[in-house]
Amino acid sequence: xxxxxxxxxxxxxxxxxxxxxxxxxxxxxxxxxxxxxxxxxxxxxxxxxxxxxxxxxxxxxxxxxxxxxxxxxxxxxxxxxxxxxxxxxxxxxxxxxxxxxxxxxxxxxxxxxxxxxxxxxxxxxxxxxxxxxxxxxxxxxxxxxxxxxxxxx
Amino acid sequence: xxxxxxxxxxxxxxxxxxxxxxxxxxxxxxxxxxxxxxxxxxxxxxxxxxxxxxxxxxxxxxxxxxxxxxxxxxxxxxxxxxxxxxxxxxxxxxxxxxxxxxxxxxxxxxxxxxxxxxxxxxxxxxxxxxxxxxxxxxxxxxxxxxxxxxxxxxxxxxxxxxxxxxxxxxxxxxxxxxxxxxxxxxxxxxxxxxxxxxxxxxxxxxxxxxxxxxxxxxxxxxxxxxxxxxxxxxxxxxxxxxxxxxxxxxxxxxxxxxxxxxxxxxxxxxxxxxxxxxxxxxxxxxxxxxxxxxxxxxxxxxxxxxxxxxxxxxxxxxxxxxxxxxxxxxxxxxxxxxxxxxxxxxxxxxxxxxxxxxxxxxxxxxxxxxxxxxxxxxxxxxxxxxxxxxxxxxxxxxxxxxxxxxxxxxxxxxxxxxxxxxxxxxxxxxxxxxxxxxxxxxxxxxxxxxxxxxxxxxxxxxxxxxxxxxxxxxxxxxxxxxxxxxxxxxxxxxxx
Numbered sequence: 001x002x003x004x005x006x007x008x009x010x011x012x013x014x015x016x017x018x019x020x021x022x023x024x025x026x027x028x029x030x031x032x033x034x035x036x037x038x039x040x041x042x043x044x045x046x047x048x049x050x051x052x053x054x055x056x057x058x059x060x061x062x063x064x065x066x067x068x069x070x071x072x073x074x075x076x077x078x079x080x081x082x083x084x085x086x087x088x089x090x091x092x093x094x095x096x097x098x099x100x101x102x103x104x105x106x107x108x109x110x111x112x113x114x115x116x117x118x119x120x121x122x123x124x125x126x127x128x129x130x131x132x133x134x135x136x137x138x139x140x141x142x143x144x145x146x147x148x149x150x151x152x153x
Numbered sequence: 154x155x156x157x158x159x160x161x162x163x164x165x166x167x168x169x170x171x172x173x174x175x176x177x178x179x180x181x182x183x184x185x186x187x188x189x190x191x192x193x194x195x196x197x198x199x200x201x202x203x204x205x206x207x208x209x210x211x212x213x214x215x216x217x218x219x220x221x222x223x224x225x226x227x228x229x230x231x232x233x234x235x236x237x238x239x240x241x242x243x244x245x246x247x248x249x250x251x252x253x254x255x256x257x258x259x260x261x262x263x264x265x266x267x268x269x270x271x272x273x274x275x276x277x278x279x280x281x282x283x284x285x286x287x288x289x290x291x292x293x294x295x296x297x298x299x300x301x302x303x304x305x306x307x308x309x310x311x312x313x314x315x316x317x318x319x320x321x322x323x324x325x326x327x328x329x330x331x332x333x334x335x336x337x338x339x340x341x342x343x344x345x346x347x348x349x350x351x352x353x354x355x356x357x358x359x360x361x362x363x364x365x366x367x368x369x370x371x372x373x374x375x376x377x378x379x380x381x382x383x384x385x386x387x388x389x390x391x392x393x394x395x396x397x398x399x400x401x402x403x404x405x406x407x408x409x410x411x412x413x414x415x416x417x418x419x420x421x422x423x424x425x426x427x428x429x430x431x432x433x434x435x436x437x438x439x440x441x442x443x444x445x446x447x448x449x450x451x452x453x454x455x456x457x458x459x460x461x462x463x464x465x466x467x468x469x470x471x472x473x474x475x476x477x478x479x480x481x482x483x484x485x486x487x488x489x490x491x492x493x494x495x496x497x498x499x500x501x502x503x504x505x506x507x508x509x510x511x512x513x514x515x516x517x518x519x520x521x522x523x524x525x526x527x528x529x530x531x532x533x534x535x536x537x538x539x540x541x542x543x544x545x546x547x548x549x550x551x552x553x554x555x556x557x558x559x560x561x562x563x564x565x566x567x568x569x570x571x572x573x574x575x576x577x578x579x580x581x582x583x584x585x586x587x588x589x590x591x592x593x594x595x596x597x598x599x600x601x602x603x604x605x606x607x608x609x610x611x612x613x614x615x616x617x618x619x620x621x622x623x624x625x626x627x628x629x630x631x632x633x634x635x636x637x638x639x640x641x642x643x644x645x646x647x648x649x
């Protein structure tokens with residue numbers, strides 16, 4: 001059974017490494033794809049640019065989205081995901097350092113499924129990532145997709 | 154009218170009212186005095202001249218009658234002596250006639266006296282001839298002449314007295330006319346001065362009232378912030394001066410306000426810039442901090458077996474230090490957020506918050522002997538989230554600083570000071586030296602060492618900002634080793 005991917009949109013290499021490590025230690029075995037800016041994330045999702053050869057039907061099971069991103073920022077990425085019929089129902093979790101109320105309101109208004117503030121403490125960060133994976137990939141029932149190709153473990 | 158009155162000062166206008174009244178009275182008094190004097194003159198003339206004459210007239214007539222009768226009596230009685238005695242009556246008659254000399258003008262009196270003398274001479278002659286028994290035409294002729302002379306004398310007398318009656322009428326008429334004229338003058342002077350007083354009074358008080366109502370509404374508009382408004386200036390009197398001074402003041406205030414607003418705006422801009430700067434600094438510090446801490450931990454986890462003990466210890470220190478710095482950064486972020494967050498007040502139950510928070514401490518902490526008292530129904534108007542932050546910090550401090558007490562006591566309640574509701578959080582913990590009370594609420598200020606009690610020194614700064622932003626004040630009373638009480642108020646009327 002082929003596990004669907006998790007798309008991590010993160011420009012900070014350190015945070016990327018911590019996230020990867022945390023997932024590795026958890027029960028989540030899905031492949032982690034990293035996009036380093038908003039534009040790359042959109043390319044991956046809509047199979048354009050560098051990802052032109054990717055199968056558009058093969059959507060990730062989960063998107064972890066940072067807000068402060070080069071080129072296209074997280075809010076814009078989320079807006080484009082929700083605006084497109086193919087990705088409108090894709091679970092998107094905002095994973096950011098920003099506790100700003102305006103970011104929270106904007107994120108939820110744009111249709112984020114969850115909003116998580118990265119703890120400074122890596123122990124807490126790691127615990128947070130593990131819980132998140134457990135919840136969204138194991139406990140949570142995914143939206144039935146038309147292609148029906150992927151199912152969570 | 155307005156401009157005419159406006160030229161004079163208010164004092165002059167106010168003075169004009171009694172002045173006009175006084176002038177009127179003076180004119181009336183002086184003219185009355187003149188009238189009285191004139192009337193008195195006339196009256197004294199009447200008294201000194203006509204009254205004696207009116208009395209003398211009948212007396213002369215009486216004496217005249219008496220003389221005639223005495224002559225007749227003497228003739229009838231054939232009495233020589235009585236006839237001689239009539240000379241005395243004649244003298245008295247003349248004397249009586251002389252009495253009116255001062256009041257009779259012209260030759261009337263001498264004519265009268267001459268007529269009396271002539272009559273008497275004839276009458277005496279006739280009487281002696283009759284007594285001598287003389288009869289005949291000679292005596293009859295003499296009697297006729299005598300009778301003519303008597304008529305002449307009576308006519309003279311009548312003329313003298315009737316002449317003066319006319320004068321008397323004239324005198325009275327003149328008194329009457331003087332009086333009438335005086336009454337007229339008084340009446341008109343009274344009317345004019347009353348009209349002046351009323352007119353002046355009306356004009357002045359009307360001007361005053363108009364100016365005052367203009368001031369009142371103008372000042373009200375100034376007060377409401379309409380500094381572009383100008384109080385209408387009528388005339389150059391004191392009221393006009395007040396109006397123009399008030400206008401000038403409003404102009405200056407407006408200028409100052411404008412300047413102040415500009416400064417305030419630039420200050421607010423600067424403050425916002427500073428806030429967003431410190432926010433982004435704090436925010437951007439989080440990622441590298443996480444890296445420092447995370448990689449140190451990764452080394453400790455992944456390479457524990459090859460790591461020398463000293464290296465492991467120092468890495469642990471890095472982990473602890475970066476965790477500490479993370480807390481500071483988070484504190485700074487929340488402080489900055491509190492400054493920027495808009496306060497949305499609603500009715501809140503501080504007692505319920507306090508109870509919840511204290512219950513939470515009990516759940517988390519290892520079992521502690523602590524007696525907690527929360528006064529019920531401490532209601533207030535405030536931002537629910539921020540007031541929760543305040544109580545979390547204050548009660549958290551109380552919990553923390555009673556940690557070494559054998560029997561901790563923590564109390565939340567309400568008291569009042571100068572009629573205002575004051576909330577308090579009291580503990581019997583470590584306390585602090587009141588000499589350092591002014592440092593209590595400073596950012597990153599701590600009154601204990603890190604080894605004794607953990608903390609970032611941001612909690613009370615945050616609490617103070619929240620209280621200030623609610624329009625309240627916060628202060629503390631403490632004694633080393635005996636405990637601390639924090640008191641805080643909220644804006645007037647925010648507590649019920």
